[in-house]
Protein backbone atom coordinates (compact mmCIF):
# COMPACT_ATOMS: atom_id res chain seq x y z
CA UNK A 43 0.00 0.00 0.00
CA UNK A 44 2.77 2.39 1.00
CA UNK A 45 4.62 1.50 -2.17
CA UNK A 46 1.58 2.38 -4.31
CA UNK A 47 1.14 5.67 -2.44
CA UNK A 48 4.78 6.62 -3.01
CA UNK A 49 4.46 5.89 -6.73
CA UNK A 50 1.36 8.06 -7.06
CA UNK A 51 3.05 10.95 -5.25
CA UNK A 52 6.23 10.60 -7.33
CA UNK A 53 4.14 10.82 -10.48
CA UNK A 54 2.24 13.79 -9.14
CA UNK A 55 5.42 15.62 -8.15
CA UNK A 56 6.88 15.15 -11.61
CA UNK A 57 3.58 16.34 -13.16
CA UNK A 58 3.49 19.35 -10.80
CA UNK A 59 7.06 20.39 -11.69
CA UNK A 60 6.26 20.15 -15.39
CA UNK A 61 3.06 22.18 -15.03
CA UNK A 62 4.74 24.90 -12.94
CA UNK A 63 7.61 25.18 -15.42
CA UNK A 64 5.23 25.57 -18.35
CA UNK A 65 3.14 28.22 -16.56
CA UNK A 66 6.35 30.04 -15.59
CA UNK A 67 7.27 30.30 -19.28
CA UNK A 68 3.94 32.03 -19.93
CA UNK A 69 4.51 34.43 -17.02
CA UNK A 70 8.06 35.24 -18.11
CA UNK A 71 6.91 36.01 -21.64
CA UNK A 72 4.21 38.37 -20.42
CA UNK A 73 6.47 40.02 -17.83
CA UNK A 74 9.05 40.69 -20.52
CA UNK A 75 6.37 42.30 -22.71
CA UNK A 76 5.43 44.47 -19.75
CA UNK A 77 9.07 45.45 -19.32
CA UNK A 78 9.26 46.43 -22.98
CA UNK A 79 6.27 48.70 -22.43
CA UNK A 80 3.90 46.55 -24.47
CA UNK A 81 1.06 46.84 -22.00
CA UNK A 82 -2.41 46.35 -23.34
CA UNK A 83 -5.29 48.48 -22.09
CA UNK A 84 -5.47 48.06 -18.35
CA UNK A 85 -9.21 48.55 -17.94
CA UNK A 86 -10.04 46.22 -20.75
CA UNK A 87 -7.55 43.43 -21.14
CA UNK A 88 -4.88 43.90 -18.54
CA UNK A 89 -1.82 41.74 -19.21
CA UNK A 90 -1.55 41.05 -15.50
CA UNK A 91 -4.89 39.39 -15.39
CA UNK A 92 -4.06 37.67 -18.64
CA UNK A 93 -0.98 36.12 -17.04
CA UNK A 94 -2.86 35.07 -13.90
CA UNK A 95 -5.63 33.41 -15.90
CA UNK A 96 -3.26 32.04 -18.52
CA UNK A 97 -0.96 30.45 -15.94
CA UNK A 98 -3.96 28.83 -14.23
CA UNK A 99 -5.19 27.37 -17.54
CA UNK A 100 -1.70 26.07 -18.39
CA UNK A 101 -1.20 24.38 -15.01
CA UNK A 102 -4.59 22.63 -15.21
CA UNK A 103 -4.02 21.62 -18.84
CA UNK A 104 -0.54 20.26 -18.12
CA UNK A 105 -1.59 18.30 -14.98
CA UNK A 106 -4.50 16.76 -16.85
CA UNK A 107 -2.21 15.77 -19.73
CA UNK A 108 0.31 14.17 -17.36
CA UNK A 109 -2.25 12.47 -15.11
CA UNK A 110 -4.92 11.62 -17.70
CA UNK A 111 -7.84 9.59 -16.39
CA UNK A 112 -7.26 10.43 -12.72
CA UNK A 113 -9.92 12.23 -10.67
CA UNK A 114 -9.21 15.98 -10.60
CA UNK A 115 -10.09 18.47 -7.87
CA UNK A 116 -8.40 21.86 -7.51
CA UNK A 117 -8.72 24.88 -5.24
CA UNK A 118 -7.35 27.81 -7.24
CA UNK A 119 -7.34 31.57 -6.89
CA UNK A 120 -8.87 32.54 -10.24
CA UNK A 121 -12.18 31.71 -11.94
CA UNK A 122 -13.52 32.52 -15.41
CA UNK A 123 -16.85 34.13 -14.45
CA UNK A 124 -15.84 37.65 -15.62
CA UNK A 125 -14.32 36.26 -18.81
CA UNK A 126 -17.60 34.59 -19.76
CA UNK A 127 -19.47 37.92 -19.79
CA UNK A 128 -19.84 39.93 -23.00
CA UNK A 129 -17.24 42.48 -21.85
CA UNK A 130 -14.75 39.75 -20.96
CA UNK A 131 -14.66 38.24 -24.44
CA UNK A 132 -11.68 40.25 -25.74
CA UNK A 133 -9.63 39.32 -22.72
CA UNK A 134 -10.68 35.67 -22.95
CA UNK A 135 -9.45 35.56 -26.55
CA UNK A 136 -6.11 37.18 -25.56
CA UNK A 137 -5.66 34.58 -22.83
CA UNK A 138 -6.39 31.80 -25.29
CA UNK A 139 -3.73 33.24 -27.61
CA UNK A 140 -1.01 33.27 -24.94
CA UNK A 141 -1.97 29.84 -23.61
CA UNK A 142 -1.81 28.39 -27.13
CA UNK A 143 1.52 30.05 -27.87
CA UNK A 144 3.02 28.33 -24.81
CA UNK A 145 1.47 24.88 -25.11
CA UNK A 146 2.10 24.53 -28.82
CA UNK A 147 5.73 25.72 -28.58
CA UNK A 148 6.78 23.89 -25.41
CA UNK A 149 4.57 20.82 -25.39
CA UNK A 150 3.29 19.00 -28.46
CA UNK A 151 -0.37 20.05 -28.41
CA UNK A 152 -3.26 21.15 -30.58
CA UNK A 153 -4.41 24.75 -30.00
CA UNK A 154 -7.34 25.13 -27.59
CA UNK A 155 -10.55 27.08 -28.21
CA UNK A 156 -11.49 29.96 -25.91
CA UNK A 157 -14.29 27.87 -24.39
CA UNK A 158 -11.79 25.11 -23.60
CA UNK A 159 -9.42 27.60 -21.93
CA UNK A 160 -12.25 29.04 -19.80
CA UNK A 161 -13.29 25.52 -18.79
CA UNK A 162 -9.69 24.79 -17.75
CA UNK A 163 -9.62 27.92 -15.57
CA UNK A 164 -12.90 26.88 -13.94
CA UNK A 165 -11.45 23.52 -12.95
CA UNK A 166 -10.05 25.40 -9.93
CA UNK A 167 -13.44 25.86 -8.25
CA UNK A 168 -13.17 23.13 -5.60
CA UNK A 169 -13.70 24.06 -1.96
CA UNK A 170 -10.96 21.69 -0.77
CA UNK A 171 -11.46 20.50 2.82
CA UNK A 172 -10.21 17.78 5.11
CA UNK A 173 -11.33 14.85 2.95
CA UNK A 174 -9.88 13.52 -0.28
CA UNK A 175 -7.20 14.87 -2.56
CA UNK A 176 -7.06 18.39 -3.96
CA UNK A 177 -4.57 20.45 -5.88
CA UNK A 178 -4.07 23.98 -4.53
CA UNK A 179 -2.95 26.62 -7.04
CA UNK A 180 -1.93 30.26 -6.96
CA UNK A 181 -1.10 30.81 -10.65
CA UNK A 182 0.75 34.05 -9.90
CA UNK A 183 1.41 34.80 -6.28
CA UNK A 184 2.67 38.35 -5.85
CA UNK A 185 0.78 39.93 -8.77
CA UNK A 186 2.03 43.35 -7.62
CA UNK A 187 5.60 42.08 -7.75
CA UNK A 188 4.92 40.67 -11.20
CA UNK A 189 3.74 44.06 -12.48
CA UNK A 190 6.59 45.85 -10.72
CA UNK A 191 9.23 43.54 -12.31
CA UNK A 192 10.06 42.13 -8.87
CA UNK A 193 9.48 38.69 -7.35
CA UNK A 194 6.46 36.48 -8.00
CA UNK A 195 5.84 32.74 -7.89
CA UNK A 196 3.74 30.01 -9.52
CA UNK A 197 2.63 27.94 -6.53
CA UNK A 198 1.15 24.45 -6.70
CA UNK A 199 0.41 22.23 -3.71
CA UNK A 200 -1.39 18.97 -3.12
CA UNK A 201 -3.67 18.22 -0.18
CA UNK A 202 -4.49 14.73 1.04
CA UNK A 203 -6.95 14.44 3.94
CA UNK A 204 -6.23 18.08 4.78
CA UNK A 205 -2.43 17.61 4.90
CA UNK A 206 -0.07 19.19 2.36
CA UNK A 207 1.72 16.22 0.80
CA UNK A 208 3.65 18.01 -1.94
CA UNK A 209 4.50 21.49 -3.05
CA UNK A 210 6.20 23.12 -6.02
CA UNK A 211 7.24 26.77 -6.37
CA UNK A 212 8.37 28.30 -9.63
CA UNK A 213 10.24 31.55 -8.91
CA UNK A 214 11.18 33.04 -12.29
CA UNK A 215 13.00 36.09 -10.86
CA UNK A 216 14.75 34.53 -7.88
CA UNK A 217 18.55 34.37 -8.20
CA UNK A 218 19.98 30.85 -8.06
CA UNK A 219 22.65 32.16 -5.67
CA UNK A 220 21.52 33.07 -2.14
CA UNK A 221 20.41 36.66 -1.60
CA UNK A 222 22.90 38.27 0.78
CA UNK A 223 22.75 41.44 2.86
CA UNK A 224 24.74 43.15 0.10
CA UNK A 225 21.74 42.75 -2.22
CA UNK A 226 19.93 45.35 -0.13
CA UNK A 227 16.59 45.52 1.58
CA UNK A 228 14.54 44.31 -1.34
CA UNK A 229 17.18 41.83 -2.52
CA UNK A 230 17.39 40.87 -6.14
CA UNK A 231 14.68 42.96 -7.72
CA UNK A 232 14.32 43.60 -11.43
CA UNK A 233 16.57 40.97 -12.90
CA UNK A 234 13.99 39.69 -15.33
CA UNK A 235 15.37 37.25 -17.85
CA UNK A 236 19.01 37.49 -16.73
CA UNK A 237 21.52 34.64 -16.41
CA UNK A 238 21.49 32.72 -13.14
CA UNK A 239 17.93 33.76 -12.32
CA UNK A 240 14.97 31.42 -11.90
CA UNK A 241 14.51 28.65 -9.33
CA UNK A 242 12.23 25.65 -8.98
CA UNK A 243 11.59 24.37 -5.43
CA UNK A 244 9.87 21.05 -4.82
CA UNK A 245 9.07 18.98 -1.76
CA UNK A 246 7.21 15.82 -0.95
CA UNK A 247 6.12 15.11 2.64
CA UNK A 248 8.76 12.92 4.31
CA UNK A 249 11.05 12.96 1.26
CA UNK A 250 12.85 16.28 1.64
CA UNK A 251 12.91 19.60 -0.19
CA UNK A 252 14.94 20.30 -3.32
CA UNK A 253 15.90 23.26 -5.49
CA UNK A 254 17.18 23.55 -9.03
CA UNK A 255 17.14 25.90 -12.01
CA UNK A 256 13.66 26.74 -13.33
CA UNK A 257 14.74 25.95 -16.88
CA UNK A 258 15.22 22.34 -17.94
CA UNK A 259 13.24 19.23 -17.13
CA UNK A 260 12.64 16.73 -14.36
CA UNK A 261 12.83 17.17 -10.61
CA UNK A 262 15.14 19.69 -8.93
CA UNK A 263 18.18 17.86 -7.53
CA UNK A 264 19.82 19.93 -4.81
CA UNK A 265 18.60 18.84 -1.37
CA UNK A 266 17.90 21.63 1.12
CA UNK A 267 18.72 21.37 4.82
CA UNK A 268 18.57 24.27 7.25
CA UNK A 269 21.09 25.14 9.88
CA UNK A 270 19.51 25.41 13.34
CA UNK A 271 22.30 26.88 15.42
CA UNK A 272 19.97 29.43 16.99
CA UNK A 273 22.60 32.17 16.55
CA UNK A 274 20.44 35.31 16.57
CA UNK A 275 23.22 37.61 15.35
CA UNK A 276 23.04 35.93 11.95
CA UNK A 277 19.24 35.99 11.74
CA UNK A 278 17.38 38.07 9.19
CA UNK A 279 13.62 38.70 9.03
CA UNK A 280 11.86 38.19 5.72
CA UNK A 281 8.49 39.76 5.02
CA UNK A 282 6.20 41.10 2.29
CA UNK A 283 7.38 43.84 -0.01
CA UNK A 284 3.93 45.42 0.31
CA UNK A 285 3.44 47.41 3.51
CA UNK A 286 -0.31 46.73 3.21
CA UNK A 287 0.26 42.99 3.63
CA UNK A 288 2.27 43.09 6.84
CA UNK A 289 2.59 45.28 9.93
CA UNK A 290 6.22 46.43 9.59
CA UNK A 291 6.03 48.41 12.81
CA UNK A 292 5.09 45.29 14.80
CA UNK A 293 7.60 43.00 13.06
CA UNK A 294 10.31 45.62 13.60
CA UNK A 295 9.59 45.59 17.33
CA UNK A 296 9.68 41.78 17.39
CA UNK A 297 13.04 41.83 15.58
CA UNK A 298 14.41 44.33 18.07
CA UNK A 299 13.17 42.22 20.97
CA UNK A 300 15.05 39.23 19.54
CA UNK A 301 18.24 41.23 19.23
CA UNK A 302 18.22 40.98 15.43
CA UNK A 303 20.55 43.57 13.93
CA UNK A 304 20.27 42.80 10.20
CA UNK A 305 17.80 44.76 8.07
CA UNK A 306 14.75 42.76 6.91
CA UNK A 307 14.56 41.27 3.44
CA UNK A 308 11.33 42.31 1.71
CA UNK A 309 10.23 40.13 -1.18
CA UNK A 310 6.90 39.62 -2.90
CA UNK A 311 5.21 36.24 -2.97
CA UNK A 312 6.03 32.72 -1.81
CA UNK A 313 9.52 33.26 -3.21
CA UNK A 314 10.07 34.07 0.49
CA UNK A 315 9.39 30.44 1.42
CA UNK A 316 11.89 29.29 -1.20
CA UNK A 317 14.47 31.75 0.07
CA UNK A 318 13.86 30.58 3.65
CA UNK A 319 14.17 26.90 2.66
CA UNK A 320 17.66 27.54 1.31
CA UNK A 321 18.69 29.72 4.25
CA UNK A 322 18.86 33.20 2.65
CA UNK A 323 17.00 34.43 5.75
CA UNK A 324 15.92 32.48 8.84
CA UNK A 325 12.53 34.05 9.50
CA UNK A 326 9.30 34.44 7.50
CA UNK A 327 6.91 36.71 9.34
CA UNK A 328 3.47 37.94 8.29
CA UNK A 329 1.01 39.96 10.33
CA UNK A 330 -1.70 41.41 8.06
CA UNK A 331 -4.24 43.93 9.37
CA UNK A 332 -6.96 42.52 11.63
CA UNK A 333 -9.80 40.98 9.65
CA UNK A 334 -7.72 39.95 6.62
CA UNK A 335 -8.43 36.29 5.79
CA UNK A 336 -5.44 34.27 4.59
CA UNK A 337 -6.11 31.96 1.61
CA UNK A 338 -4.69 28.44 1.46
CA UNK A 339 -3.11 28.98 -1.98
CA UNK A 340 -0.90 31.77 -0.58
CA UNK A 341 0.91 29.31 1.75
CA UNK A 342 0.23 25.69 0.77
CA UNK A 343 3.21 24.93 -1.50
CA UNK A 344 5.61 27.07 0.52
CA UNK A 345 4.62 25.43 3.82
CA UNK A 346 5.66 21.90 2.85
CA UNK A 347 8.85 23.18 1.23
CA UNK A 348 10.06 24.98 4.35
CA UNK A 349 8.99 22.08 6.60
CA UNK A 350 10.87 19.54 4.50
CA UNK A 351 13.92 21.83 4.60
CA UNK A 352 13.78 21.66 8.42
CA UNK A 353 11.74 24.71 9.45
CA UNK A 354 8.58 24.99 11.54
CA UNK A 355 5.61 26.95 10.21
CA UNK A 356 2.77 28.03 12.50
CA UNK A 357 0.45 30.85 13.44
CA UNK A 358 1.46 33.45 16.04
CA UNK A 359 0.55 31.11 18.90
CA UNK A 360 2.59 28.20 17.52
CA UNK A 361 -0.39 26.24 16.18
CA UNK A 362 0.31 24.41 12.90
CA UNK A 363 -1.53 25.75 9.83
CA UNK A 364 -4.70 23.80 9.00
CA UNK A 365 -5.11 23.56 5.22
CA UNK A 366 -8.16 21.29 5.54
CA UNK A 367 -10.75 23.93 6.44
CA UNK A 368 -11.61 25.03 2.91
CA UNK A 369 -10.32 28.03 0.97
CA UNK A 370 -9.31 30.06 4.04
CA UNK A 371 -6.82 29.51 6.86
CA UNK A 372 -8.43 31.74 9.54
CA UNK A 373 -5.60 32.46 11.94
CA UNK A 374 -3.58 35.32 13.41
CA UNK A 375 -0.09 35.77 11.99
CA UNK A 376 2.09 33.31 10.09
CA UNK A 377 5.69 32.60 11.08
CA UNK A 378 8.24 30.12 9.79
CA UNK A 379 11.82 29.48 10.93
CA UNK A 380 14.20 26.68 11.96
CA UNK A 381 13.10 25.20 15.35
CA UNK A 382 15.31 27.17 17.77
CA UNK A 383 14.73 30.46 15.99
CA UNK A 384 11.00 29.66 15.73
CA UNK A 385 10.79 29.14 19.51
CA UNK A 386 12.61 32.43 20.18
CA UNK A 387 10.35 34.18 17.66
CA UNK A 388 7.12 32.94 19.31
CA UNK A 389 8.44 34.08 22.68
CA UNK A 390 9.28 37.54 21.36
CA UNK A 391 5.85 37.84 19.68
CA UNK A 392 4.12 37.00 22.95
CA UNK A 393 6.18 39.65 24.77
CA UNK A 394 5.79 42.52 22.29
CA UNK A 395 2.54 44.52 22.56
CA UNK A 396 0.50 44.45 19.30
Ligand SMILES: Nc1ncnc2c1ncn2[C@@H]1O[C@H](COP(=O)(O)O)[C@@H](OP(=O)(O)O)[C@H]1O
Pocket residue numbers: 119180182183184185186281282283284286287288309310311312330331334337340
Ligand atom coordinates in the same frame (compact mmCIF):
# COMPACT_ATOMS: atom_id res chain seq x y z
N1 LIG B 1 -4.22 43.32 2.79
C1 LIG B 1 -3.58 42.17 2.65
N2 LIG B 1 -2.95 41.59 3.69
C2 LIG B 1 -2.27 40.44 3.55
N3 LIG B 1 -2.17 39.77 2.38
C3 LIG B 1 -2.78 40.30 1.32
C4 LIG B 1 -3.50 41.51 1.38
N4 LIG B 1 -3.98 41.77 0.13
C5 LIG B 1 -3.58 40.76 -0.66
N5 LIG B 1 -2.85 39.86 0.05
C6 LIG B 1 -2.28 38.60 -0.40
O1 LIG B 1 -0.88 38.70 -0.42
C7 LIG B 1 -0.42 37.90 -1.49
C8 LIG B 1 0.99 38.28 -1.84
O2 LIG B 1 1.81 37.90 -0.79
P1 LIG B 1 3.08 38.74 -0.30
O3 LIG B 1 2.56 39.83 0.57
O4 LIG B 1 3.82 37.71 0.48
O5 LIG B 1 3.78 39.22 -1.51
C9 LIG B 1 -1.45 38.14 -2.56
O6 LIG B 1 -1.44 37.07 -3.45
P2 LIG B 1 -1.75 37.35 -5.04
O7 LIG B 1 -0.69 38.24 -5.54
O8 LIG B 1 -1.69 35.96 -5.56
O9 LIG B 1 -3.13 37.93 -5.12
C10 LIG B 1 -2.75 38.24 -1.77
O10 LIG B 1 -3.45 37.00 -1.69
Ligand SMILES: [Mg+2]
Pocket residue numbers: 180182183184339340
Ligand atom coordinates in the same frame (compact mmCIF):
# COMPACT_ATOMS: atom_id res chain seq x y z
MG1 LIG C 1 -1.28 34.82 -3.81
Ligand SMILES: [Mg+2]
Pocket residue numbers: 094119180181182183184185
Ligand atom coordinates in the same frame (compact mmCIF):
# COMPACT_ATOMS: atom_id res chain seq x y z
MG1 LIG D 1 -2.35 35.05 -7.23
Ligand SMILES: [Mg+2]
Pocket residue numbers: 119185
Ligand atom coordinates in the same frame (compact mmCIF):
# COMPACT_ATOMS: atom_id res chain seq x y z
MG1 LIG E 1 -4.63 37.80 -6.50
